[in-house]
Amino acid sequence: MKYILWLLLLVSAQLLAKPVNNSIAFYYSAPMPLAEMTFYSRVVVQPEFVTEHELNWFKERNIAVYAYLSIGESYKKSDYSLTTNPNWNSYISDLTSKQWQQQLNSSAVILKERGFSGLFLDTLDSYQLLDNERYDKLAQQAGLVSIIKDLSLVFKKQLVLNRGFELLPSLQNLATDLVAEGLFSHFNPLDNSYKFTTENDQAWLTAQLKKAQSLGFNVQVIDYAKPDKRLVMAEKIIASGFSAWVTDGHLQTWGTSTISPVPRRVLIPYNSDLKPLIYSTVHLKLATLIEYLGYIPDYIDIAKRELPLVDPSLHAGIVSWTNMGGFYSPSVINWLEASLGTVPQLVVGELPQSAKLLAALGVETLNSSPPGPYELNYLAPWLKGESSSSPAITKPYLLKLAPEATTLIDIKAADGSTVVQSAKTKYGAVIVAPWLIDTLPMEGSNWVIDPLTLLTKAMGLPTILAPDTTTESGRRMLTMHIDGDGFTSIAHFEGSPYAAEVIRDDIIKPYKLPITSSIIQADIEPGGIHAKHSKKLEKIARSIFELPYVEVASHTYSHPYFWTALSGRKEIDKEDTDYGFHLDVPGYDTISLEKEITGTINYINERLVPKGKKTVLMLWSGDATPGPDALKIARNAGVLNVNGGNTDVNGDNPSLSHISPIARPEGDLLYQIYAPILNENVYTNLWHGPFYGFKRLTETFEITEKPYRLKPYTIYYHFYSGEVPAGLDALKHNIDYVLQRPNTPVYLSHYAKIAKDFYFSALAKNSKGDWLFSSKKIRTLRIPSDFDIANISQSDGVLGVTQQGDYVHTIEGISRISFDHSQKDIAPYLASANVVIDTWQVNGPVSFKAWIPATLDLVNAHSCQFISHMGKSYKGITRGKLTHFKLPAGEFLGYLNCTGVAK
Incomplete structure (x- = not known):
C-alpha cells in the first residue's frame, strides 16, 4: 500500500514539474531553433524546413509540430488560380475546385505520414479579395468549409485556423484553435513597416476573438514588433484575454510570448573547403570558453549553406576567426557589415578588407608603414592572458585607432609611433595575430590574452546562467570508461592473466563504480586475431559485461586508426603509417563502416551481454575523428558516441588552450561527444613509459577545476593499464584521489546525454x-x-x-x-x-x-x-x-x- 501511494505521489510530482506555455510558437525559417522551442508544447513551422530527425526530436519531447498550409492562396499559378494578391505576389485559389481540394487533402496526408501533429490553416479569408460581380463568394465559403472538414478528418481536429471569423459557427467542431494577427500592431509587407492598429479595428477584432472563444476555440493573437518591444506587447495581449506571440512580419525571427528568449547562440562562420571545422582554431580553442560562459557555438559552414539572418532573439554575437585571407569573400563581408549593431562582433586573426567593418570595431589602416622593430607598448590589464612574455612581433598589422574606440593592445614602432593591434567599440572588438595564442616549441601553447574577458568585456557577451555539463546534484561528476585495446595482452602478474582479467578483478569489481567497458570485436571473436583463445576471451568479456555497475560499449570491429581519412577530410598513405589503417585482421582488407559500428554492436548484443543489457555507446578508436557517415550509422544503431577531443592539460603547461569543447556538430542533429579528458596514452608517452605517468591525471583534474570547472572527473583508460603494476597503481591512485573529494559517480552514457543536451537547452526570462x-x-x-x-x-x-x-x-x-x-x-x-x-x-x-x-x-x-x-x-x-x-x-x-x- 505504501508503495502504491508512493507511485501516485510520484506521478503527481512529475506532472507538476512540467509547466507548459499556452502560446503556440511560430517560426517560418531554418534551421529550427530547437532549444528555444522546448518552452512551448506546440509549434507551427514551414514543413519544408523540418527534417525527419528534427520531427523525431520534437516527438521525444512531446512537442506537437503543426505544419503551415495555405488554403486560399498559392505561389504557383495554375488552372485553379483566380486572381493575384498583390500584397504577397501570390495567386488566390478557387476553393470550389475539386483539383485544389484534392491537392490540399493529398498534402495533408503526406504531412500526417511525415509525423506532423496538426495543421495551421492560413489564408482562409483570401477569397474575400475576389470581385463580388465575377465570383460567387457563398460558393467559395462552402468550398472552404468542405476543405476544412476533410483536413479535420485527416488530423482528427488538430487544426489551427487563421481568422475565418464569418464561418466559425460552421467550423466549431472541426478545429481546436484560432489565431488572428494585428490586434495592436500589424505588418505592411509592401514597405516592411510596423504600424499600430487603430482603436476601431482593435475593438472589432477583439469582439471577433471573444466570439471565437465563446464557440470553444482557444484564441491566440500574433502581433509584430521589434525585439525590445515584444514582451510589453505580449503582456498587453494577455491582459486582453488571449494567448500571445509577438514576432517579425515574416515570422522568420524567434518571438516572445509570456517570456523573452535569452539568446545563447554565437554565430561562427567557417569554410570547410579551406579547413574542416575539426581542425579550426576557433573550434579547438575558443569554443571551450564560449561554452563555459553558457553560450552555444553555432557554426555556419559557408561552403555548404547561406549565412543566416542574424536574429537578436536567438543570436548573442558573431565570432569570425580565420588565419586565411581567402575566407573573407564579398558575401561574408557584406553579412558582417549588415549585422553591425544587431549583435556584438569579434573579428580575430586575419582581417577582412572592409574599412566600414574595421572602423566600426575600432581600427583603421595606417596610410604609411612605421619602421620596425616593434615592442609591446600597452595591453589592457584585464585582457592579459597566460603567456608570461609577448609573442614575437615580426610582421604586425599596421593599424590606428578609429574614432570612439578604446585601445586594448598597441605596440611601439622604432620611430616612437604606436600601432594598434586590438580595439573595442560599442559594436564589438577586433584582435589580430599573433596576440591570441602563442605556440612555443616543446612547450605547447598559451593564450596571450584572456579568452574569457575577450568574449565578455571586449566583445560584449552578457553574463548569463550557464547550463553545466560537469556537475550533478552540486558535486563534480565522475565518469569512467575503458577502450578495448589491450584486452588480450598478457599481464606481468603471477599466473600471466590477461590484462582484461586484471582490470576486472583489481579495478572494476573492488570499486563497484559505474563504468563503461568496451571490446574490439576482431580481438576476441572466433575467427579473429586471437581465434584460438576466443572461447576464453569471450567468457572474460561476458564476466565483465554481466557486472551490474558495468555498461556496455563497442570499440569497433578492427580499431580503425584514421577516421579522418575515412571521413574524407585528409588523405593518409598506408605506407607512411607504422601499423596500417586498422588491426591486422585475417581476410579484412577494406574498412566497412557498417561492420565497424552496427556489426560489432550486434555481435556484442548477441554473444556477450546478459539478458536485459545491450550496447549503449560507441567509443571511437584511433584518431577518434568520425565523420557524418559514421555518426549516422551509430545513431541508426541506437547508441550514443564518445571519444576524441584533446583535453590533455597538465602541470607542465596549465593552459586553457589545451582543453577541448564539449562536442562537435556534424549537421542533421549529429554530434561527436568528446571524451572530457584524454586517456593514459598521453600521460605515458603512448604507453612507452613511464607507466606510472597516468598519475598526472590528477594535475588535469586540478587545472580543470580551478579557476574554472571545465570538465567532470574523467578516468578514461585502456585494458593495457592492467599489464604492469605501475599502470594498475596509477589507476588506483586516480580513483582514490576522486573518492577523497566530493563527487557524483555517473555512467558515461549519462554524461553523453547531458553533453549533447547542452546544445538543445534554452534560457528565457519573464x-x-x-x-x-x-x-x-x-x-x-x-x-x-x-x-x-x-x-x-x-x-x-x-x-x-x-x-x-x-x-x-x-x-x-x-x-x-x-x-x-x-x-x-x-x-x-x-x-x-x-x-x-x-x-x-x-x-x-x-x-x-x-x-x-x-x-x-x-x-x-x-x-x-x-x-x-x-x-x-x-x-x-x-x-x-x-x-x-x-x-x-x-x-x-x-x-x-x-x-x-x-x-
Missing part, C-alpha cells in the same frame, strides 16, 4: 526578471559570481543550490529560478549530494540512485527525514543551516518528510 531554463537532460546551471544567490522558496522546478551559490539543481522540463529575496528562503532544499536524483519533492516522493553510500546535504532541513517506501527512516545531523544525511548505496524510493513545512 517580466519579473526570473530566469527560466528548459532542458531534457541537464540538471545543473552554473550561476556566475556576479549574480545573487538563488531563492529556492520563490523558484519552481528547482531542487536547491550549493552553499556557495554557484550551482543550482533543477528538474527535467522547465524550471524557474528566482533571485528575488523579498521573502526569506526558509523551505528545505538540497545543497549537494553524491546521487543522481530522479524525483524530489519536499513532503513528497523522492527517488535517486547512489552508487556508493549516499551523502546528502540539505539546508533548512533540521526537521526533515528520509523515509524509504519500506518504512525505514533516516535522520540527519544538523550543523548550522546544513543537515547531513547518510543513506545506503543503491536505489532509494521513498519520501522526504519535513515537519512544519507545507507541501
Whole structure:
C-alpha cells in the first residue's frame, strides 16, 4: 500500500514539474531553433524546413509540430488560380475546385505520414479579395468549409485556423484553435513597416476573438514588433484575454510570448573547403570558453549553406576567426557589415578588407608603414592572458585607432609611433595575430590574452546562467570508461592473466563504480586475431559485461586508426603509417563502416551481454575523428558516441588552450561527444613509459577545476593499464584521489546525454526578471559570481543550490529560478549530494540512485527525514543551516518528510 501511494505521489510530482506555455510558437525559417522551442508544447513551422530527425526530436519531447498550409492562396499559378494578391505576389485559389481540394487533402496526408501533429490553416479569408460581380463568394465559403472538414478528418481536429471569423459557427467542431494577427500592431509587407492598429479595428477584432472563444476555440493573437518591444506587447495581449506571440512580419525571427528568449547562440562562420571545422582554431580553442560562459557555438559552414539572418532573439554575437585571407569573400563581408549593431562582433586573426567593418570595431589602416622593430607598448590589464612574455612581433598589422574606440593592445614602432593591434567599440572588438595564442616549441601553447574577458568585456557577451555539463546534484561528476585495446595482452602478474582479467578483478569489481567497458570485436571473436583463445576471451568479456555497475560499449570491429581519412577530410598513405589503417585482421582488407559500428554492436548484443543489457555507446578508436557517415550509422544503431577531443592539460603547461569543447556538430542533429579528458596514452608517452605517468591525471583534474570547472572527473583508460603494476597503481591512485573529494559517480552514457543536451537547452526570462531554463537532460546551471544567490522558496522546478551559490539543481522540463529575496528562503532544499536524483519533492516522493553510500546535504532541513517506501527512516545531523544525511548505496524510493513545512 505504501508503495502504491508512493507511485501516485510520484506521478503527481512529475506532472507538476512540467509547466507548459499556452502560446503556440511560430517560426517560418531554418534551421529550427530547437532549444528555444522546448518552452512551448506546440509549434507551427514551414514543413519544408523540418527534417525527419528534427520531427523525431520534437516527438521525444512531446512537442506537437503543426505544419503551415495555405488554403486560399498559392505561389504557383495554375488552372485553379483566380486572381493575384498583390500584397504577397501570390495567386488566390478557387476553393470550389475539386483539383485544389484534392491537392490540399493529398498534402495533408503526406504531412500526417511525415509525423506532423496538426495543421495551421492560413489564408482562409483570401477569397474575400475576389470581385463580388465575377465570383460567387457563398460558393467559395462552402468550398472552404468542405476543405476544412476533410483536413479535420485527416488530423482528427488538430487544426489551427487563421481568422475565418464569418464561418466559425460552421467550423466549431472541426478545429481546436484560432489565431488572428494585428490586434495592436500589424505588418505592411509592401514597405516592411510596423504600424499600430487603430482603436476601431482593435475593438472589432477583439469582439471577433471573444466570439471565437465563446464557440470553444482557444484564441491566440500574433502581433509584430521589434525585439525590445515584444514582451510589453505580449503582456498587453494577455491582459486582453488571449494567448500571445509577438514576432517579425515574416515570422522568420524567434518571438516572445509570456517570456523573452535569452539568446545563447554565437554565430561562427567557417569554410570547410579551406579547413574542416575539426581542425579550426576557433573550434579547438575558443569554443571551450564560449561554452563555459553558457553560450552555444553555432557554426555556419559557408561552403555548404547561406549565412543566416542574424536574429537578436536567438543570436548573442558573431565570432569570425580565420588565419586565411581567402575566407573573407564579398558575401561574408557584406553579412558582417549588415549585422553591425544587431549583435556584438569579434573579428580575430586575419582581417577582412572592409574599412566600414574595421572602423566600426575600432581600427583603421595606417596610410604609411612605421619602421620596425616593434615592442609591446600597452595591453589592457584585464585582457592579459597566460603567456608570461609577448609573442614575437615580426610582421604586425599596421593599424590606428578609429574614432570612439578604446585601445586594448598597441605596440611601439622604432620611430616612437604606436600601432594598434586590438580595439573595442560599442559594436564589438577586433584582435589580430599573433596576440591570441602563442605556440612555443616543446612547450605547447598559451593564450596571450584572456579568452574569457575577450568574449565578455571586449566583445560584449552578457553574463548569463550557464547550463553545466560537469556537475550533478552540486558535486563534480565522475565518469569512467575503458577502450578495448589491450584486452588480450598478457599481464606481468603471477599466473600471466590477461590484462582484461586484471582490470576486472583489481579495478572494476573492488570499486563497484559505474563504468563503461568496451571490446574490439576482431580481438576476441572466433575467427579473429586471437581465434584460438576466443572461447576464453569471450567468457572474460561476458564476466565483465554481466557486472551490474558495468555498461556496455563497442570499440569497433578492427580499431580503425584514421577516421579522418575515412571521413574524407585528409588523405593518409598506408605506407607512411607504422601499423596500417586498422588491426591486422585475417581476410579484412577494406574498412566497412557498417561492420565497424552496427556489426560489432550486434555481435556484442548477441554473444556477450546478459539478458536485459545491450550496447549503449560507441567509443571511437584511433584518431577518434568520425565523420557524418559514421555518426549516422551509430545513431541508426541506437547508441550514443564518445571519444576524441584533446583535453590533455597538465602541470607542465596549465593552459586553457589545451582543453577541448564539449562536442562537435556534424549537421542533421549529429554530434561527436568528446571524451572530457584524454586517456593514459598521453600521460605515458603512448604507453612507452613511464607507466606510472597516468598519475598526472590528477594535475588535469586540478587545472580543470580551478579557476574554472571545465570538465567532470574523467578516468578514461585502456585494458593495457592492467599489464604492469605501475599502470594498475596509477589507476588506483586516480580513483582514490576522486573518492577523497566530493563527487557524483555517473555512467558515461549519462554524461553523453547531458553533453549533447547542452546544445538543445534554452534560457528565457519573464517580466519579473526570473530566469527560466528548459532542458531534457541537464540538471545543473552554473550561476556566475556576479549574480545573487538563488531563492529556492520563490523558484519552481528547482531542487536547491550549493552553499556557495554557484550551482543550482533543477528538474527535467522547465524550471524557474528566482533571485528575488523579498521573502526569506526558509523551505528545505538540497545543497549537494553524491546521487543522481530522479524525483524530489519536499513532503513528497523522492527517488535517486547512489552508487556508493549516499551523502546528502540539505539546508533548512533540521526537521526533515528520509523515509524509504519500506518504512525505514533516516535522520540527519544538523550543523548550522546544513543537515547531513547518510543513506545506503543503491536505489532509494521513498519520501522526504519535513515537519512544519507545507507541501
